[in-house]
Amino acid sequence: MDMLPVLMLAGGTFVVLALMVLAFSGPSAERAGARRVKSMRERHVVSAVGANAMEAQMRRVAAARATRMDVTAARFLPNPALLQKRLSMTGKPWTLGQYMMVSAGLTLVPAVLIMLQGLPILLGLGVGLVLGVGLPHFVVGFFIKRRVARFTAKFPDAIELLVRGLRSGLPITETIGVVGQEVDGPVGEEFRAVSDKMKIGKSLDTALQETADRLGTPEFQFFTITIQIQRETGGNLAETLANLADVLRKRAQMKLKIKAMSSESKASALIVGALPFIVFALVWFINNNYMANFFADQRLMIAGGGGLLWMGIGAFIMAKMVNFEI
Template sequence: MSILPLIIFFLGMLGFLALVYLAFAGPNVQKAQAKRLGALRRRHSASTSQIAAETQLNRILAKRNTKMDNLAGRFLPRPEMLRTRLEQTGMSWTLSQYMMVSVAISILIGVFLFFKGMPILLGLLVGSFVGLAVPHMIVGFLIKRRVNKFTVKFPDAIELLVRGLRSGLPISETLSVVATEVPDPVGAEFTGVVDKMKIGKTMDEALEGTAKRLGTPEFNFFCITLAIQRETGGNLAETLSNLANVLRQRSQMKLKIKAMSAESKASAYIVGSLPFIVFAMIMTINPGYMGGFFVDERLMITGLGGLVWMGIGVFIMAKMVNFEI
């Protein structure tokens, strides 16, 4: 059997999944917003002390990495970004564990498809793709869930800061109160901020590091509010109270939009997944009937065209129900 049709089919699958990823990844508005907020934060940071503290912290973290983590960092693309994503989940996962799970899934899927009659090369390609996609999706799901929990509890933490400031406590002491009184993940993040301040970092540097790791607009607003208030002066408690109200209204608007677009999203999920479900069911019941898609060049080209058009349709439907606040 010629290998060219298999390569064409695999490239078509990659193109379809790339369209699906771009559709549900959302626009780059948040990245541009984070870039602008980061530039404003850097105006209020002491660069020399920050670099020294970051260098010392990186040395400590480098000593904690095992040989397997260093080996995984050589093979995995962009290991620093992946390490940041693993930290965002709130779990104690390492690069080596992530790599071993990906390899195990790839081997299991490849062997399963081979015993089901799929060509060994195509089975390995599909297994490799599943082994890379499934852990990435799981990590993304855990990050999104944790960020949502943080967003829900964050206005309560700001209100606690406001009460502490109005009672006469300094901002550093109120951060410690929030770290101990507010449940995770907000309490865990503020605990990290307080710990960084204890080892010599300024509050701006500690908050900036947490903001980069979280990547949420709500925490960026909080950091910028503190930076602007120190530059312009004014009542910090009143400013933070207004910020808490804005964040609650923002959260309510998100929930309202989510409820209004739920029907359209459900329709998009059903329409997009139905062909794959039917294909898998028929493949399981009668493998010989659907086996032509892996050996007949005409069926491969037809299936590739169907995947491309389906990807375009899913992309359009996802953009129609995707709203940014």
């Protein structure tokens, strides 16, 4: 029974950190865009029977190149396919094996250090799990968001370059290759990937749809659906893409306005959520014997766990109040 308050405190800390990570993980515009284009995408998904054999061959080649650590990570990590997709979205050459090693190190090292300080074992395990699971996930998400932001910022320029190529008489397949060579950053990388997929036998619609599924951005989904509809119904593709570039620029401007209007509320929520932890750490360094009562007195453990839980709920609500979908 003596370990019950410690377990409650460790569980409350984990719940609070999980809620704060979920709340401040970023706007849900991607999910909203995915919901808006889902019905249209389902009507325009093309079958790629001829590309299936090529894709299977590429998977076999990738599996042959995988290291033993990657194979081990794929066995023990939950949902390795989704994790590999997230790692590829960062644009970094990270592998499942490297991710597992970093997570294991971040879990074991803090747990051992906390236990060597004489603190409860469950507290060390709780902190280690939070760091080992949450920190790598946060870092990967940070790089994904940064790359997607860079992609979204230059994507209208790439569409306008595509429009100029179409108006000059180039076919869409060659124009995509030109955009991949002329535009730097994530936009050029993705267009070069689309061009390379077409060179190995995949159709334009299939290559674009695979890139759209991997990126997960509404902007590229709109672009993919526009190309698919135009190939089925006909029309002036250059004019349609020019209108799409204008819409994407206005969408980006609206996002910046909302970000500026909600920045004060987000800063307040972050300060209010972080201030108790900062004060706790400062008092701990000044007089650790005084703060050690939180790990010895059962009443303080229960009160601290309840406070952490309510703080997490409050931070979650504040984050959702300033989170807008476009």
